[in-house]
Amino acid sequence: MGEISPREVCSYQDVLNHLNLTKKNEKFTSSRPVSDWTRPTVVHLDVYLYAILAVTWNNDLVTWDPKQFCGISNVTVPKEMLWLPDVNILERTEEKDKVLQVPYVSVSHRGEVTLEDGFRVVSTCKMDMYKFPFDTQSCIITFCSSIYTNRDLHLLPSSNSSWITQGSLNVLQTQGEWDFLGISVSGQKDTFNGMQWDLLKYTITMKRRPLLIVMHFLLPILFFLILDMSSFLISDTRGEKLGFKVTVLLAISVLLLMLNDILPSTSDRTPLIAVYCIAIFAFMLLSILVTILVTYLIERDAATGDPSKDGGHCKQEAGGEGASCERVAAVCEPTRDGDRLADSQVLRLILLELQALRGRLTPPAAEQGWARPRRRERLARRVNTAFICVYVVSIGLFLLLLFLKWTA
The missing domain is CATH 1.20.58 (Methane Monooxygenase Hydroxylase; Chain G, domain 1)
Incomplete structure (x- = not known):
């Protein structure tokens, strides 16, 4: 009979030790996580009504081979251990919005980092009351970076408009005075002081009851x-x-x-x-x-x-x-x-x-x-x-x- 080799035992901590990923290691938090500074970081957004469900980007510093760690391809670490993209909402009127914060982010072996947070955003919206109460209103929520230009940071939607609309209908439980019609997403660029920023606009269309x-x-x-x-x-x-x-x-x-x-x-x-x-x-x-x-x-x-x-x-x-x-x-x-x-x-x-x-x-x-x-x-x-x-x-x-x- 042949000799039976013992099963290899691995843990998530082995992956973190391999990456040297700790809260005190400023290598992962102090700067944009790319191996080549000329390569921009691509941030994908998925926005549903009442919540921002997923923000995904690539981190070149946190990659590993799953074969070396018993097939572990994904780990969860505290948010404080990694760099987070600087994404703001232009129409926001309150400095501190109600946020259902998740203290962890998910990291894949390819360096994909996923942050899932729920936001309740209070924003401005230009309303046309000409046909009130038989009016249809469209409100825009614009995402952009305050620090990084489009040379450093690209904002792209993770899903198309029809997928986001269907997902929002599944999330909604009650609509109150309004009937939700749909969400459309579009990417734009804004120029300021000779530099360009990526903008991601979500247009929410609702009809009054x-x-x-x-x-x-x-x-x-x-x-x-x-x-x-x-x-x-x-x-x-x-x-x-x-x-x-x-x-x-x-x-x-x-x-x-x-x-x-x-x-x-x-x-x-x-x-x-x-x-x-x-x-x-x-x-x-x-x-x-x-x-x-x-x-x-x-x-x-x-x-x-x-x-x-x-x-x-x-x-x-x-x-x-x-x-x-x-x-x-x-x-x-x-x-x-x-x-x-x-x-x-x-x-x-x-x-x-x-x-x-x-x-x-x-x-x-x-x-x-x-x-x-x-x-x-x-x-x-x-x-x-x-x-x-x-x-x-x-x-x-x-x-x-x-x-x-x-x-x-």
């Missing part, structure tokens, strides 16, 4: 507008119509106060939701003004009065030229002694009847004067009817145009 704004803001204003339109069915001769319209206008004014909390203080263009609110407010204000005008014209007719209601009919029947109801009553009243009417009284009755007949054929001046004020009421009715038609058509066209702009 408008249901909350529609239910709590847009629909109530639309309902108030419908109430204002239905108020045209209320009689103009009663004061309830004007009071009802003013109440509806005040209710919309309260809703407009919410707009200050929803929209940002600055915007390049006036948001469509602001146009929507201002236009409806203007429509209702114009409706109140027309109601005031119509009410004024009708009340002027009522103040002038109808002569036929103040005994004018009695005067018309008696004949207007010096005759009066009292005189007719005196003539028509039988004598106290029951005697028959004298011939002169009969003639006077016939004269009064003739005068009354002439009064019926030719309207008196008082009744002609009553016809003129009645024209104000007819004018008020025509103005009200014309305004209702124009009001409804204008609101319909405005809402249709606004809807097309919102959905374009």
